[in-house]
Amino acid sequence: MGGNVAQKILKKQLGDMSFATGGGTINWFPGHMAAATRAINSRLKLADLVIEVRDSRIPLSSANQDLQPRLSTKRRVIALNKKDLANPNIMHKWVDYFGSCKQDCLPINAHSRSSVQKLLELVELKLKEKIANEPTLLVMVIGVPNVGKSALINCIHQIASSRFPEQEKKKKQAKVGPLPGVTQDIAGFKIAQRPSIYVLDTPGVLVPTISDIETGLKLALTGSVKDSVVGEERIAQYLLAVLNTRQTPLHWRNVHNDILKGLQNENDDKRDYNLKDLLPKRRVLPVASNVHYVEGIAREVQSALYSTLSEFRGDLEDENELEILIEEQFVALQKALKISNKANEARVMVAKKFLTLFRAGKLGPFILDDVPIVTSNS
Ligand SMILES: Nc1nc2c(ncn2[C@@H]2O[C@H](COP(=O)(O)OP(=O)(O)OP(=O)(O)O)[C@@H](O)[C@H]2O)c(=O)[nH]1
Ligand SMILES: [Mg+2]
Secondary structure, eight states: OHHHHHHHHHHHHHTTSHHHHOSSOOOSSOHHHHHHHHHHHHHHTTOSEEEEEEETTOTTTTSOTTTHHHHTTSOEEEEEEOGGGSOHHHHHHHHHHHHHTTOOEEEOOTTOHHHHHHHHHHHHHHTHHHHHHOSEEEEEEEOSTTSSHHHHHHHHHHHHHHHSGGGGGOOOOOOOOSSSOOOOSOEEEEEETTTEEEEEEOOOOOOSSOSSHHHHHHHHHTTSSOHHHHOHHHHHHHHHHHHHHTTGGGGGHHHHHHHHHHHHHHHHHHHHHHHHOOSOOOOOOOOOOHHHHHHHHHHHHHHHHHHHHHHOOSOTTSHHHHHHHHHHHHHHHHHHTTOOTTSTTHHHHHHHHHHHHHHTTTTOOOOOSOOOOOOTTO
16 A cells, blocks of 8 residues: 555656656666677576576566566576565565465575575576586576676685685686676686586666666665666655655654663763863763764664654655655755755765665665565466
8 A cells, every 4th residue: 555655656756757658768778788688588598597686675676577488487596685685574475475486586695605505505406407417507697787696606606616626726706896787798607517517697687668667766776777867866765755655764763762862861961061060071982983883874864764754744645745754854864864954965965875874774674575465276
């Protein structure tokens, strides 16, 4: 229900954007993707198994729909990557969902060897017969941009090298990076001998037209589409619409109260100091540890969103009123994120920092897609 409101408000906001209309001038599908899609399609014929990497936060929206018909005819494992950023309480429902579709799937974290090890075991199981009978096997890793294909390949390669230390001479590494579009060419990595098993890293590819605005926004929010394509402000507005309609900030009440208590203590300290009028006590300056700083800012953000939402008297189901709340939240976020009013383009800065916190998981784990309802008679 909430999702529908979020969708409506977004249709309104994005209605005049080129990608909302779905066709014509598509500027968010970079030139190299068309060529990459053709290259992937031609290699797919040769692949013995495909690891389709998706983002755990959007298990359906991160599927490349154009590739699905081909993939469903192949041996396929869906790796739901970045599980560290996804809500573990909902993840199991997705595993059940894919299970009910008879689709192998495994939530993983490409930076964790043990979780990639499990994926490898599943891959080996599915290739068991082929491993026994064929001299060479090809495993393709595909997926939309920035889902962690190359990070996964590096982890697989590392595990393989420790199994076959003689292979370690060639320290070939796939390039990994925080922005979409890092891998531009298909590259092979040998991970086993007898049979020879090659894993192919591929460039992330999107479909040329994203049929539904919300899918596009989710892809932008999780970093599959360059921010500049949709604009940081719109992505942040979308995130706020999602959080508010789900009432997520209401769970941050304790954070808010703790911060209030903290402020109270600080005031008490100050009063002490004034009354006694003694030599100033040495104040312990916060160690400028980045981690602590970021955690602190994230809590300020959660607190700001809690208080704006809990004080909001409007109707969240009304898109105009939801928009008013989101505007108030932009103001509150600016303060929480310590962005000066004088700053040029303060709104864009607010949006950027807010998105950075979300993407790093500092606002908590999320799953943005809804699990489809499976009718049991299928
Ligand atoms: N939190 C988290 N971050 C991850 C995980 N896997 C990859 N990343 C990060 O996600 C970003 C993208 O990783 P890449 O491996 O470059 O993604 P890719 O799918 O190869 O991207 P393209 O080559 O652009 O298609 C990097 O910043 C990685 O460090 C994961 O499991 N959890
Ligand atoms: Mg890559």
